[in-house]
Amino acid sequence: MEENYTAINWNNIEDQIDKATWEKLTEQFWLDTRIPLSNDLADWRSLTDEDRDIVSKVFGGLTLLDTLQSQDGMSSLKKDVRSQHEKAVMNNIEFMESVHAKSYSSIFSTLNTPSEIDDIFTWTNNNEVLQYKANKINSIYQNGKPLEKKVASVFLETFLFYSGFYTPLYWLGHNKLANVAEIIKLILRDESVHGTYIGYKFQLGFNELSETEQEDFKNWVYELLYDLYENEEKYTALLYDKVGWTEDVLTFLRYNANKALMNLGFDPLFPDNADDVNPVVMNGISTSTSNHDFFSQVGNGYLLGNVEAMSDNDYLFHFDDEN
Numbered sequence: 676m677e678e679n680y681t682a683i684n685w686n687n688i689e690d691q692i693d694k695a696t697w698e699k700l701t702e703q704f705w706l707d708t709r710i711p712l713s714n715d716l717a718d719w720r721s722l723t724d725e726d727r728d729i730v731s732k733v734f735g736g737l738t739l740l741d742t743l744q745s746q747d748g749m750s751s752l753k754k755d756v757r758s759q760h761e762k763a764v765m766n767n768i769e770f771m772e773s774v775h776a777k778s779y780s781s782i783f784s785t786l787n788t789p790s791e792i793d794d795i796f797t798w799t800n801n802n803e804v805l806q807y808k809a810n811k812i813n814s815i816y817q818n819g820k821p822l823e824k825k826v827a828s829v830f831l832e833t834f835l836f837y838s839g840f841y842t843p844l845y846w847l848g849h850n851k852l853a854n855v856a857e858i859i860k861l862i863l864r865d866e867s868v869h870g871t872y873i874g875y876k877f878q879l880g881f882n883e884l885s886e887t888e889q890e891d892f893k894n895w896v897y898e899l900l901y902d903l904y905e906n907e908e909k910y911t912a913l914l915y916d917k918v919g920w921t922e923d924v925l926t927f928l929r930y931n932a933n934k935a936l937m938n939l940g941f942d943p944l945f946p947d948n949a950d951d952v953n954p955v956v957m958n959g960i961s962t963s964t965s966n967h968d969f970f971s972q973v974g975n976g977y978l979l980g981n982v983e984a985m986s987d988n989d990y991l992f993h994f995d996d997e998n
Contacts (some may be wrong), residue, residue, distance in 0.1 A: 676681050677845075682970060683759040686858055688760055689757070689758050689942070691766055692872070693761050694806075696872045697760070697764050699769070699868055700865070701763070703864055707777060707782070707858060709776060709778055710781075710857055711854055711860055712782060712854050712858075713785055715785070715852045715853065715854045715855050716786070718851040718852050718853075719786045719852065720848075721851070726918070730786075730843070730846075730855075731783070731791065732798060733838070733841075733914060734779045734782055734795070734843045735744075735795040735796060736802075736805050736806075736839050737775075737795075737840075738776055738799065739799050739805060740808075740809065740835060740836060741772050741773075741775040743809050743816075743831070744774055744814060745769055745770075745772035745773040745775075747857035748772070748812075748828055748831065749766075749769035750769070751817070751824050752824055753765045753766075761876065764872065765969035768869050771869075778862065782796060782858065801912075804906060804910045804913055805879040808835055810905065812831050812835075813903070820879060822892065824922050825874070825876060828870075829873055829874050830903060830932075831871035832866045832869050833866065833867075834900075834903070834907075834928065834934075834936035835907065836866065836909050837927055838914070838924055838927075838928055840862075840863065840960075841956055843856045843859045843918070844856060844859065844956045844960060845887065845953070845957070846957055847859075848953075848958060849955070850955060855878055856959065863960065864931040870934075870935065870938050873938075875938075875939075881939075881940065893941065896939065900935075900936070900944065904928070908925065911928065911964030926953075929945035930948065930951065931942065931950065932945060932949075933945055
C-alpha cells in the first residue's frame, strides 16, 4: 500500500531559518519589467565601443551562470533537502534565479540591437574560459555529493558572479546606467540571501561529519576554490585587460571569495578585505536599493516602497561543536 502524500505544514517548522528565509525572499520579490531601463539609453550611447562591449559580455556571462543556477543548480540541491519547508525555500530561489537570467535579456533588448544580441549569446555559449566555470560547477551538480553541491552553489552565487557585477557597479559609481545597476543591486540582494542560506544548510551537514571527514572535505573545498580562482583570473583578464581594470576586479573577486568561504563557516583565504576594494564599487555593493516607483513606470499607480535592506549580519549563522 502506498504511503499517504504529506501536505506541507508551515505551522510545524523544524528549522525557523526556513521560515525567516522564506519571509525575507518574498519581501524582496521584484520583476525586471518594473524597472525603466530605457532611461539609461543616453548613458549607454555616451560610452565608448570598448566599454559597451565589456558591459554586453559580462551580462552574457551572468546570463549563463544564472541559467545554470535556475535550470540545474536548485533542482540538484532539492534532491537532498531536510524538510518540505527547505524545498519550498529552494523553489523560491529557483524561480528568482530564472528572473535574474531573464533580467539580462531585458537589458539586452533595451540597449543592444538584434544582431548585437546574437553576437553576445554566440560569444557566451562558445567562450572557453566562461564555459569552463559553468561546466565545472554543473559537473558537481550532476555528480557531486550533497555537501559538494552546496559548496558549488555558494561559490557560484557569492564568488563567480562578481567578475560580472563589478562593471555595472563601477558605472553606477560614475553616475551612469543607474537603472541597469538597480537590477544588479536587486540581484545582489537576492544572492546575499541565497548564499548565506545555502551556506547555513551546508554547515548543518558539515557539522555531522567526523573530524577526519571534515578535514578531508575542507581540503576539497579549498582546492575547488583555487581551481575556480585560477580560471577567474583568465576570465577577468580577457574582459578587463583592455581597459586596465583587471587588478581591481581581482581584488573584488578575492574579497567575495572570502565571503563565500565565510558563508560555509570556513576561514578567509585571501588577505583582501573591504578596504582594498575600489570604494566606488564597494559603495554600490550595498544590498539597499533606490526607491524607484517601479510600478508607475508601467502605467500602474502602485508604489513599490523601500524593502528593508539586509545588513551583513542578518544571515550570519554560528554553531557550536555540540550542534
